[in-house]
Amino acid sequence: DAKTTQPPSMDCAEGRAANLPCNHSTISGNEYVYWYRQIHSQGPQYIIHGLKNNETNEMASLIITEDRKSSTLILPHATLRDTAVYYCIVNLWSNFGNEKLTFGTGTRLTIIP
Amino acid sequence: NAGVTQTPKFRILKIGQSMTLQCTQDMNHNYMYWYRQDPGMGLKLIYYSVGAGITDKGEVPNGYNVSRSTTEDFPLRLELAAPSQTSVYFCASSKGVAGNEQFFGPGTRLTVL
Numbered sequence: 290d291a292k293t294t295q296p297p298s299m300d301c302a303e304g305r306a307a308n309l310p311c312n313h314s315t316i317s318g319n320e321y322v323y324w325y326r327q328i329h330s331q332g333p334q335y336i337i338h339g340l341k342n343n344e345t346n347e348m349a350s351l352i353i354t355e356d357r358k359s360s361t362l363i364l365p366h367a368t369l370r371d372t373a374v375y376y377c378i379v380n381l382w383s384n385f386g387n388e389k390l391t392f393g394t395g396t397r398l399t400i401i402p
Numbered sequence: 403n404a405g406v407t408q409t410p411k412f413r414i415l416k417i418g419q420s421m422t423l424q425c426t427q428d429m430n431h432n433y434m435y436w437y438r439q440d441p442g443m444g445l446k447l448i449y450y451s452v453g454a455g456i457t458d459k460g461e462v463p464n465g466y467n468v469s470r471s472t473t474e475d476f477p478l479r480l481e482l483a484a485p486s487q488t489s490v491y492f493c494a495s496s497k498g499v500a501g502n503e504q505f506f507g508p509g510t511r512l513t514v515l
Contacts, residue, residue, distance in 0.1 A: 323503075332406075332492050332506030333445065376444065390504065391461075392437075392444030 293377045298397040307364040309396050311377030314358045321380050322353060323390070324362045326373040333376065333392070336362065372400045403428050406507035408493050414513045415483040423478040423510050425493030431505070433498040434476040435460075436468065438489040439509075445492060451476055452498060483514045 294312040301307040313322065324336040337344055337351045339360070344351045350363040364371055376395040409424045427434065432453045437445040437460075447460030451470040465487060467479040476495075480487060490511050494504040 330490065330509065330511075332494070332509055333504075334506070335503035338503070390435075390445075390447065392446070394442070394444050 293379055293393055295375075295377050295393065295396045297394065298399070300399050300401055301364075301367045302401050303369060304366055307367040307371065307398060307400070309362040309364075309375050309377075309398065310359065311362070312359045313377070313379045316357050316379050318357075322351065322357075322360050323378040323380055324349070324351065325376045325378065325392075326371075327376070327395070328370075328373040336375075367398075367400045369400050369402065371398065373398060405429065406493055406495055406505050408491075408507040408510050410510060411508070412511045414515060415480075416515060417483060417485065419483050420479070420481050421483070421512075423480070423491055423493075423512075425476045425478065425507060426474050427476075427493075427495040427505070428474065429495060429497075429505065430473060431495035431497055432473065433496045433504075434470065435494040435496075435504065436466070436476070436478045437492045437494065438462065438487075439492060440489050448478065448491075480512075485514050488512060488514045 321338050321340050323338040325333040327333045337349050339351045339353050353360045374395040374397050376392050406427045435450040436448040439445045446462045448466050449468040451457045454470050457468050470476050490509045492509045493507040496502050496504045
């Protein structure tokens with residue numbers, strides 16, 4: 290599986306858009322980009338995923354560069370409840386499913402009031 | 403739906419003792435996973451299962467055993483507990499469809515003294 294590189298920490302003002310970058314320069318053509326977050330000591334929570342195209346859901350937007358070597362997770366209007374560790378994961382979908390999720394140390398996002 | 407439930411929430415073991423961490427999901431998911439998370443680190447996959455009766459090793463399986471006799475339950479057995487197994491354990495499940503997300507339980511915090 291490809292590795293990812295994320296900044297260890299970021300701050301964002303409440304109400305502003307939070308843009309979290311992720312580098313995955315060795316990603317292969319059939320690997321997905323997933324984003325999860327972990328609030329305090331809770332179990333991780335799925336946010337969004339994509340393969341080639343940009344994606345948007347009720348929580349966030351995912352922008353993947355054309356060469357797929359990097360991506361950005363966008364939280365459009367950050368709130369204090371978005372303070373969490375955000376994990377960018379590149380995963381190869383195999384015949385046996387997505388059992389190979391590899392969590393790095395992520396980005397600790399702090400929303401500032 | 404309760405989602406993914408785990409028991410117990412906390413446990414202290416003495417070195418050499420054994421215990422079973424329970425995990426149950428009510429979403430009829432075929433795929434289930436066990437992860438451990440050490441302080442300040444990301445999650446590491448211990449074991450996973452793609453259906454009842456089928457299990458396989460993840461990244462860090464040593465010292466653990468699993469079984470999957472039903473779709474709903476995926477217990478994790480610790481034999482001869484060691485201080486290195488002090489960690490937070492998360493169970494997760496997913497439908498097993500390409501790109502599908504994993505749903506995580508609240509975790510079990512285990513301390514081995």
